[in-house]
Amino acid sequence: MLSHLSIRQFALVEQLELEFQHGMVVITGETGAGKSILLDALGLALGNRAEAGFVRQGAERAEVTATFQLTQAARQWLQDKELLEDHPTEEQQDVLLRRIVSNEGRSRAYINGHTCTLNELRQLAECLIDIHAQHAHQRLLQPDTARQLLDNFAGLNEMRQQVSQHFRLWQRTEQTLRQLREHSAENEAQKQLLSYQVEELRELALGEHELEELEREHKRLAGAETVLLSGQQGLVLCLGDEHSDTSAVQLAWQAIQQLQALDDEHPDLNDAKELLQQGHIQLEEAGLSLQRYLEQVDINPHRLQQVEGRLSELFSMARKHHTTPQSLYDHWQQLEQQLADISLSDDDLELLQQQAVELQQQYQQQAELLSQQRQAAAQQLDQQVAEQLQVLALGQVVLQTGITSAKAASHGIDTVELYVQTNPGMPMGPLAKVASGGELARISLAIQVVTAQSNDIGCIIFDEVDVGIGGGTAERVGRLMRTLGDQTQVMCVTHQPQVAAQAHQHFQVSKISGDQATHTHIRQLNDQQRCEEVARMLGGIDITRQTLAHAQEMLKLAH
Template sequence: MRFQLDELDALALGEGELMELDQEQQRLGHADALIRLCQQSVAALYDGEEGTCNDQLGQIRHWLEEARDHDNALSEALDTVESARLQVEAAAEALRHYLDRLDLDPERLAQVEERLGQAYSLARKHRVRPEELAEHHQQLAREVDTLEHFDEHLEALAKAEEEAREHYMGQARKLSKARKTAATTLTRQIATQLKALGMKAARLETVVEDDSPGAEGLDLVEFRFSANPGQPLRPLAKVASGGELSRVSLAIQVICARNLTVPSLVFDEVDVGVGGGVAEIVGRLLRELGEHAQVLCITHQAQVASQGHQHWQVHKIQSKNTTRTRIQPLAPDARVEELARMLGGVEITDSTLAHAREMLEKGQEVA
């Protein structure tokens, strides 16, 4: 790498220099043609013996000045011709300055072509495009510097690592403290909700324990649960039944509803194992959640279904060879009939319908 860097150092190709060399090579290599063409252009524009653009425009200006004496409407055309004549003069002057700077310099042309040849040769050697050679040179210099001053770089990296670790630990400890405070509050609020949901003997604890450092901090956060008296607290995911998980989830969602970021929540028979007043409380909590997010709940409890903003009926249609599931939205009258069926079974009486209608009206009044 040092040998390669020495070669590039010797060339010392600057950023953007290759394009400048290409342009200079084109100019020096075609200097004869450039001089001839520019001299012809100057002669045709201004310095010719006769019939130059300047002469012709001067004659036209003279004619238009005479014609304008008879019709002032030609003033605009006259001004345009005069402007063109002035531009021709400016163009001729610019070409004269260009010719003054343009020299036939075979020695400089040889130098430029030699430098271009070296650049293209090194580009092929390093397997980069010629225009990338300067950037490659800088990158190689950085790599060589890192290797030659390895101890210094290692020390700097170790220092940066220690600073990052200290910063991480400081932020992680703040996070742990905030989590433990929040865990105490959340545990107390969940206990209140679980009692309202008919799980009076249930206990749930939010545990924040020290763990190894990671992207989410130093903590292992776990919900531990016991559904019955005398049973120890164990990880919620391992000991809770489906219905218990649903009700715990419902309790947590209700508590967190104000900061809810999930757009949709689905509860599958969250009311399993409850009935009567507890089922009505579950329905109220679900409706409260529905004010903050979209809530879908599968239920067999009329007390829960009556409090939904909308109601779909799900049932199977079976034929000899196929089974299909049909889902249809229910209008208010159909909702009353479905609630009556959920309350009374196969035979629906007038009193059952009246009870269902009253339940629906009461459920829709819940704020």
């Protein structure tokens, strides 16, 4: 679950610290108060795209830190990435996701204080939180959504990935076969050319990082004389030699002797004496350090000649192959691969054909097993969604997950589509063509609740998914979310008082405009404040005693 959210200099928020509890959490406020800012800030911590406009005007950067209690999936992900900070006496329970955005739009991401990529941040976020946006029900009308929902519900994602892997191997082999058959007439001439090119590159025996190492060595050897000459001159100036008594060390020592010759009646000179003594010591240490370095400088004309000869050889070969010296090694490897591909004999081709058949059989076996699992899970999904539709006053609606055979693909051999019967006696029809907008929204919510219960997710966010409903239906939606909140943390942005009344924890978002700036303020409401906020949502501009009484009754019934 999301336990803490820290927001600094983000949009209209100057500084905010929020503590969240388990259960159902609602966020309410006037239209335009800035409820979206809270989700935008959380989205930033979860890896969403950063924008310079996120930074509060006048600030250098925005910073958002989200603290989550670990799910099992998140703990495993952190362990795989070696980011789990287990303590000697207790197991780590939380993970911190942090994002910083500059006013120029650049951003940095951290997991438990370690820098990470946005892709890693998003991967971890998928193990921690599930966000259902305002128009999520429209996704039900998109191709493949029904299949994804079914696989998520049944926990079949890993099996589908295995099917996808078998499909890719099979298709890759088939593609290789097609290419070999198409180019068999051209293969022999091309093979001779490749053989010649590969052979001379093999004789060159270029190491993968040899060019970089040779260039570094050449730079060191070529500049050794200059380094040695300048270093020796610096050493004489610092420490002197048998022909010089005016080195920096000697001059510093003479200055010290001159000042020490003065009596103690000049205490103001003590700082100068101390600095000279420190300088004398540092000059000696610098000279010794320089002397040690110069002893390691290697002047080796023979080795320099060898390096230059090898570099000339590499540059010449690169020109011959119309590539750069830096790309010569990769070019060699590509030619080796091309030669290996083209060198397949008739026996190899037959072997590859047999391999393609075996891969197809393996794919078909896995895909059929996946299809069987989907068939079994579809009945369970339909049954559980029906129970939730009953709660949402759609008891007459029947949802059916239809599975039909399809052409082999990376996701399997099934087409999954949702069918619905909105009234008894009516025929089943595709969800997109039969359900009304209001029915579609509630069907989507029922599916989201069912699939959320089957996932190891610690926090589920519903962003105004109750738009377009009201009255008793809104109350049923609120009760459903509260029930779901008994199992996992549910956060809901809502305009419905019936939904807000069901919450375990209630936050209000408001916008405060001053002479110089506008701030978005978010506060947790106590019982009295909750009553006033629900009354506001019920009554409009003027809140009457009757409205307050109604709000109090709603809260009492909810709890």
